[in-house]
Amino acid sequence: MTNSLRMRLLWWLLVPLALYVFVTGKAEYDNARRTADLVQDNQLISSARMIAGEVEWVDGFLRVDVPPAALEVFVSPYRDQVFYSVRVDDGRLLAGTPDFPPRPLQASDMPDHYDTELHGQPVRAVGLVRQMYDNGATRRVWVTVGKTVRSRDAMAQQLWQPQLVRQIAMIALAVALVCIGLTFELRPLMKVKEDVADRDPMQLEPIRVERLHTELRPIVEAINQCIARLGVQVAAQRRFIADAAHQLRTPLTLLGTQLQFARQQDGIHPALDEALAAMHRSNRSMVGLTNKLLLLAQAEAADNTQLAAETVDLVPLAMEVVEDLALLAQAREIDLGAELNGVAPVAGHRGLLQALIANLAENAIRYTGRGGHVTVAVNADSDTVTVSVLDDGPGIPAESRSRVFEPFFRASTDTDGTGLGLAIVREIADAHHGVIALKPGVGGKGVHIGVTFPRVVEELRAVI
Ligand SMILES: Nc1ncnc2c1ncn2[C@@H]1O[C@H](COP(=O)(O)OP(=O)(O)OP(=O)(O)O)[C@@H](O)[C@H]1O
Ligand SMILES: [Mg+2]
The missing domain is CATH 3.30.450 (Beta-Lactamase)
Structure with missing residues (x-):
């Protein structure tokens, strides 16, 4: 059947x-x-x-x-x-x-x-x-x-036929009512299906059961229990990555210092010095990777309720990032500009938001060739705050645009990097209810990447 x-x-x-x-x-x-x-x-x-x-x-x-x-x-x-x-x-x-x-x-x-x-x-x-x-x-x-x-x-x-017609009509009506009734009554289940199908893979909130029929609740509750177990598992894994990264930092820093010390010794053989220099570079990129892994784990674990407690103005924050990167930009002969006016209050974590802007700006500086232009801008309207970074570099090929936010994905391997920067940006944006827009820059050249957050209404917060 x-x-x-x-x-x-x-x-x-x-x-x-x-x-x-x-x-x-x-x-x-x-x-x-x-x-x-x-x-x-x-x-x-x-x-x-x-x-x-x-x-x-x-x-x-x-x-x-x-x-x-x-x-x-x-x-x-x-x-x-x-x-x-x-x-x-x-x-x-x-x-x-x-x-x-x-x-x-x-x-x-x-x-x-x-x-x-x-x-x-x-x-x-x-x-x-x-x-x-x-x-x-x-x-x-x-x-x-x-x-x-x-x-x-x-x-x-003549006596019998009307009865028969009535009974056949009754069956047809029953069939129609069952079909209509089922379509109607199965709607909550369809909603659950859409809710689950549209979910982000890491969205581990339970499915709402209030509007479901009593018969369907146990099924959804069982799925919720499964989601909860999955949540515990994911949290344990994230904690493991964060702990591992944290544990690695100390020996790596120590190793870096020791390598530096070794290179400062007198009479060191040039070949050994070269090997030590290479080791030092590897050590630096390992420290970079560990830091980014830690930041990614921190962004993934960011708790929405905690984030909502602090209001951060993105204008001075972006200014700090621009100042921090000025030397790097200078070294690469990049014209680093800023369009930062007014106030742009966002509810969230200061350190994470700073990391978001820094990753975007750093990418723009690193991937735009010498003589290029990079602009960091923060714009606010009554409801939203948008931080955007614009460059006139080589841009990201259309086929890679959807993948650059995946961890460890790199569109080009000409430069050093871990491939974690934009994954961190996405996690931080998600945790702050931000929406990322990635498009080519002015005239189709370079990259224009913007993250739009809900703006904090100050008066409302004061009342609360
Ligand atoms: N402004 C940009 N211009 C051109 N390509 C970019 C730009 N930003 C990102 N990309 C491409 O997207 C890829 C992913 O960027 P992401 O920041 O995630 O990693 P990464 O920069 O390679 O490494 P990391 O930032 O972890 O050191 C980069 O490897 C690069 O190819
Ligand atoms: Mg990067």
């Missing part, structure tokens, strides 16, 4: 309903047949009585004059054929069709109704006996009237 819930429920409903309609339909058909039989039998008996009433003694002989009224009762649009016969007990036929009735007459004088056949047609008939007395002579006269059954069948159909 199909796996569709709708089809299964319909099946459960339709089979018993069809059975019920069949049984009641049969009973109703029998009823209609009985009623139609009764009506026809009444016509037959009144006609037979009328004919029997016309049998009389004439000069010691029995005679009958069948009145037209006795047969007129049968007039119907169904062109039924009517047969009758009047016989005396010695077998003489007084009137009517000689070969009717084919059934032997009963001994009793009670009217006898029966189904028979004449000239290949089904016939409903009645036999009636009348005792005739004359001068001490007694004769029994049998009057039999029969009629083909077309009008009776038509009447039975």
Whole structure:
């Protein structure tokens, strides 16, 4: 059987309903047949009585004059054929069709109704006996009237068909209601499906069960328990990465100092000095990687409620970043500009927001060639605050744009880097309800990357 819930429920409903309609339909058909039989039998008996009433003694002989009224009762649009016969007990036929009735007459004088056949047609008939007395002579006269059954069948159909139509309509209505009802009642489940399907892979909040039917709640609660377990697992993994990065920092820093110390020794062989310099560079990039891993873990673990507690103005924050990177920009002969006016309050973590701007600006400086221009801007309107970094460097190829936010993805490997910078930016933006827009810069050259945050309404915060 199909796996569709709708089809299964319909099946459960339709089979018993069809059975019920069949049984009641049969009973109703029998009823209609009985009623139609009764009506026809009444016509037959009144006609037979009328004919029997016309049998009389004439000069010691029995005679009958069948009145037209006795047969007129049968007039119907169904062109039924009517047969009758009047016989005396010695077998003489007084009137009517000689070969009717084919059934032997009963001994009793009670009217006898029966189904028979004449000239290949089904016939409903009645036999009636009348005792005739004359001068001490007694004769029994049998009057039999029969009629083909077309009008009776038509009447039975007329009585039965409306019932059948009503019952079929009832089934159709039930099917339609089940389909509509199911579509309607399954909506909350569809909403859960959309809720789960649209989720970010790391969105581990439980699914809301309040608006669900009681029957569906246990399923969603079980999924929620699974999500909760997954959340614990993810948190443990993040903690592990953060702890590992943290643990690595001290020995790496120590190693860096030792390498520096070793290189300062007198009479060091140039080949050894070169090897020590290479080790020092590797050590620096390992420290960089460890720091970024730690920052990523910190951004991933950022708690929304904690973040909302502090208001940070992005204008001075961006200024600090620009000042910090001025030397790097100078070294790379990049014209680093800033468009920072007014106030741009955002609810969040100062250190993380600073890291976000620093990563964007650092990318722009590092990937834009000598003589390039980089601008860091913060714009605020009544509802939002946008921090954007614009450069006129080589830009990011369209096919890589969707992937640059993945951890460890690097569009070009010409320069050093861990591939974690934009992953950190995305985590920090998500934690602060920020929306990232990445597009080519002015004239299709370079990169324009902006992050838009909800602006903090100061008055509202003061009231709260
Ligand atoms: N302003 C930019 N111009 C051109 N390419 C960029 C720019 N910003 C990012 N990219 C590309 O996107 C990739 C991912 O950037 P991301 O900051 O995540 O990593 P990274 O800069 O390579 O390493 P990290 O920042 O961790 O040292 C970069 O490798 C680079 O190819
Ligand atoms: Mg980077």
